[in-house]
């Protein structure tokens with residue numbers, strides 16, 4: 001791992017919070033992600049499943065976490081199963097977690113090697129009535145692959161058909177939606193690395209530069225700061241590509257007069273940051289570009305203030321829609337008739353701002369969080385309004401990551417990342 005070891009208090013607390021919500025005589029199991037193949041013997045870089053990471057800090061393939069709060073033997077309340085390692089295996093396969101390192105990472109004292117799983121699991125299941133399965137219920141999930149977790153669920157249902165089944169996901173959605181101070185520090189670290197990357201590229205963007213050259217500068221800065229890379233596929237979109245919401249080719253040459261939309265975030269210790277900035281390729285915005293830019297910035301600032309405890313995600317989005325509508329009227333992009341005649345199901349502003357304003361952000365860039373429960377302190381959200389103008393050849397999106405406070409406005413974790421149009425121009429022309 002490139003990141004510094006995380007205080008295991010985080011994982012111990014997360015497990016305690018999870019176990020507090022489990023039914024009597026129940027077991028919960030969490031599996032690592034598979035290693036996904038390219039072809040021949042090549043694998044994609046490993047990405048740990050965020051749930052086992054959240055509950056244990058174990059960032060290694062073929063790992064299993066088991067929790068059984070009512071286990072007859074206290075040592076079986078929290079158990080890890082890991083790939084066996086020893087001095088010989090380490091020579092061939094590199095450093096894997098020893099039992100001691102697994103304890104230091106996770107705070108879990110009982111660590112078995114993976115080949116012992118079937119025996120121990122059967123023993124513990126004979127003491128349990130319910131098994132918690134970790135299905136993926138994220139509101140945006142569209143996964144077709146059968147995961148290691150899915151295979152575990154299938155096999156366990158066959159082997160233990162008389163047990164009751166329960167769902168881990170709603171518990172995790174609610175716990176992971178609210179961040180521990182250690183998590184907020186890790187997200188802040190990811191944001192700080194993103195800041196370094198952004199300041200670096202401000203010095204090299206000019207007409208003629210290629211989008212992939214900008215991508216290369218970001219990744220260089222991220223890797224130099226103990227990040228393993230981008231938190232999500234970066235969008236480095238110049239000119240008309242500003243208006244392609246999921247543009248990821250990053251293969252065009254930036255032209256004089258273009259805007260460059262950068263939706264780029266570093267990860268750190270599996271925590272994301274999610275930033276968007278829009279900058280002028282030539283170092284100066286035109287008057288029209290600046291007017292649109294400042295309108296988007298005002299919407300972002302006003303929207304942020306609405307992220308307070310008790311607010312609801314859906315009504316928050318409706319309120320932001322009204323703020324955006326008022327800016328679009330001011331810019332002459334909408335007129336009063338457009339608004340009066342609008343279909344409430346598809347308000348007029350959506351012509352220019354067609355995506356959501358905010359999502360939970362954390363271990364997943366589009367993170368867990370119960371969207372029908374009120375917003376609470378220590379939730380981390382993005383705020384990312386945009387105005388897209390294909391007819392004018394450009395679009396603007398601005399995105400920061402903020403932490404909801406128990407009182408007052410959210411804290412902006414990206415407050416140090418330049419965003420004022422004048423500041424961007426000054427930095428680009430230094």
Ligand code: GLY
Pocket residue numbers: 232263274359365384399
């Ligand atoms: N970068 C992904 C998003 O902004 O939601």
Ligand code: MN
Pocket residue numbers: 263264274275276399
């Ligand atoms: Mn983004």
Ligand code: MN
Pocket residue numbers: 274359382384399
């Ligand atoms: Mn986002």
